Amino acid sequence: MTAREDADHDSAAAPEIDTCRPSIARVYDYWLGGKDNFAADRDEAERLLKVYPQLPELAKENRQFQTRAITWLAAKGVRQFLDIGSGLPTGRNTHEVAQDADSSCRIVYVDNDPVVMAHARALLAGPGVGAVHGDLGDPASILANPDVLNLIRPDEPTALILGLVLHFSSTRTPPGRSRPHSPAGSPHQEATS
Numbered sequence: 329m330t331a332r333e334d335a336d337h338d339s340a341a342a343p344e345i346d347t348c349r350p351s352i353a354r355v356y357d358y359w360l361g362g363k364d365n366f367a368a369d370r371d372e373a374e375r376l377l378k379v380y381p382q383l384p385e386l387a388k389e390n391r392q393f394q395t396r397a398i399t400w401l402a403a404k405g406v407r408q409f410l411d412i413g414s415g416l417p418t419g420r421n422t423h424e425v426a427q428d429a430d431s432s433c434r435i436v437y438v439d440n441d442p443v444v445m446a447h448a449r450a451l452l453a454g455p456g457v458g459a460v461h462g463d464l465g466d467p468a469s470i471l472a473n474p475d476v477l478n479l480i481r482p483d484e485p486t487a488l489i490l491g492l493v494l495h496f497s498s499t500r501t502p503p504g505r506s507r508p509h510s511p512a513g514s515p516h517q518e519a520t521s
């Protein structure tokens with residue numbers, strides 16, 4: 329059952345998920361044409377569209393940019409991808425793009441939204457793929473997470489993907505705080521609009 333069906337027809341949503349408050353992950357899913365959103369998310373998405381009608385186009389362009397960037401990074405030999413603020417699974421996800429380029433690529437998805445994590449663990453499983461709950465404002469915890477260390481080798485270049493997430497973070501922690509742990513040659517891909 330999708331989140332939309334769950335919200336509209338079933339009151340048994342997980343207790344830690346407040347479906348009455350919009351979540352940027354689900355608002356973004358709505359702009360991308362997804363179905364994993366609730367009424368509060370759709371209302372917020374529509375409210376923002378009145379202010380900036382190009383948002384769905386921007387979201388789609390962002391996904392296309394990420395596909396191009398990941399493909400380029402894999403062609404350059406990067407085999408590890410840490411996707412923080414990964415969002416709900418959508419058309420072509422990071423691991424699909426990276427592993428299409430090279431099947432040995434390893435990817436960890438990180439997000440602080442429990443709905444995103446539930447979907448990621450269910451839909452983004454596979455060899456070389458992990459999903460962990462984590463917050464951009466606490467990079468040390470992310471990098472110390474055993475599920476991250478299981479896939480991301482600290483001595484190898486790692487692509488840090490921060491796609492449309494920096495402006496949603498409530499923390500002032502600069503993302504570069506996570507970079508001292510990155511080995512030389514680690515690229516940092518960021519999309520902020």
Ligand SMILES: C[S@@+](CC[C@H](N)C(=O)[O-])C[C@H]1O[C@@H](n2cnc3c(N)ncnc32)[C@H](O)[C@@H]1O
Pocket residue numbers: 352353356390391394412413414415416438439440441444462463464465490491492493496497498499
């Ligand atoms: C607009 S979506 C972008 C999704 C994906 N990165 C993309 O570019 O298509 C932003 C995502 O960042 C997540 N997020 C927001 N603040 C975060 C934080 N402080 N730490 C981790 N994830 C965060 C949200 O839950 C959401 O899934």
